[in-house]
Amino acid sequence: MTEKKVFILLTNTGSVLTRLIKLYTKKPYNHASIAFGPDLSEVYSFGRKTARNPFIGGFVKEDVTAGLFKQADCAIYSFTVTDIQFQRMNHYLQKFKTQKHLYRYNFIGLFGVMFNKPITRTKAFFCSQFVASVLEECNIHHFEKPLSLITPPDLQAVDTFRLVYEGKLKNYHNQYKTNKICIQWPCIPV
Template identity: 30%
Template sequence: MKDLISDRKLINTTMWILLVGVAFFGTMPLFVLIYYAFAIFMIMRTAQSQFPKRVKIWMIVAYLVLAVLQIVFAANAVEAHHFNLVTAFFSRVFAAAIILLPLAIERIVVVNKKTDFYLPSIKEVATVSFEQLNTNKELISHSLQGMGKIKHTLSTDNLKETFEDLHRHSSTRYINNGSLTDDYFKLAEQSLSDPYIYLVISNTGSSASEIISLFTQKQYNHASISFDADLKTIISYNGGEKVYPPGLNAEMVEAFHKKDDASVLIYRLPTTTEQKQLIINKVKQINSDGSAYNLLGLVIKHSYRPNIMFCSQFVYQMLKLADLEYFDKPAGDVRPTDFIELDYYKKLEFCYEIKF
């Protein structure tokens, strides 16, 4: 048993070393060779498996189609002209990561025990009733709308804007220092008499937010806090609107309006003067020490340094600092909608919604 575990660890370690090596040093011909070799390996593995014949056929077809798509991506990403070294690096990393996609297909079939897939016969197709079609009409319509959203989100303009902004970020060092001014902290101190802190959950429509929504499947993908009811002291971790470096920055409600159906939800959470002062002091410290937007943290859920965070991680950390958190979750796993959906004890009070 120990030998088996040891062998498995060795295989996993070797695989990760190979993936990292390909990500850094792989050429287009090497990527193509690996995609095809892995597809052939998985096809042979499937052919010798105990899956029903129909399932084997579907899996083999999926591996072949996937190999073609992988090669097309590599041709358009690995060898393509990039805006900067950062976009080139992330493209190669992604090209290396998708080498393992065939394993994901096999795992889906095995884990979900989907061994009864089959193509319907002509007779079965002919007996589909109008009632069934009508029942599925809403689901089909929703799926088509989803495909349209994906097409819009992954448009050339959106991807170009997102990738062009990558070079401004850092997930290893502080790049934002002192973006919050003395005037900002004066306003924050003036709000101490207000017995609430305000959570601002927004659906901004920025390119990055739209792409994130594809993975979170949530409409609202940004979280901020404000010390005053008029929202003059909104802050969060963001991209700096190309004015300030990504990290801890002040925000304005008007800046959330990046698409026609953008909207903002405002909630308030009861707090004491001491709790609010504690958060303000911490914000001062972060502003002085430096910060950066943890772009990689959205995926790997880890911060290299304490002040490198993403928006919802920052908001949760501030609430936890003042003993105001009302749900238990690792800060790196917190998403903007969690502040609403995990409010089981109704600690938040809904204030209003802003529609542009």
């Protein structure tokens, strides 16, 4: 049975919404995405659908080389999955891709996090809630608290995730292109 690497991308884009969330959380990263491949060309999350309006959100495929991500700080974690888990993840994501018009951003759920009261809404997620749902639905990691309370720091705390890179996201891409990023232990450049 072969194994594949999947990545968790945590970012701080410096947007107004991110700065407001950071005032509350006091944490360096307040956005979470899941990526399939070390080049980060296939990255999914729940976030803004248009660059200019943070209040129109839902399921998105993110371009981490453009827009708010151009100056983002990040932490990238990797983890290994089996072929079966990888297939489950693709199958689970397929329903989001084909029905993305039905999904909304769970703004109300953010208030639930603030008051430690889970607020689950049908077809609505915030970023870390979505990433946690992928991990749990595909039998990769079980969280001890409701998914609607999972935050980016909770994802950082998963002991099976290995930190691959921390710094400017644009620098990661430059280092990746020159084969200076190590995605497995012992360190073997990509």
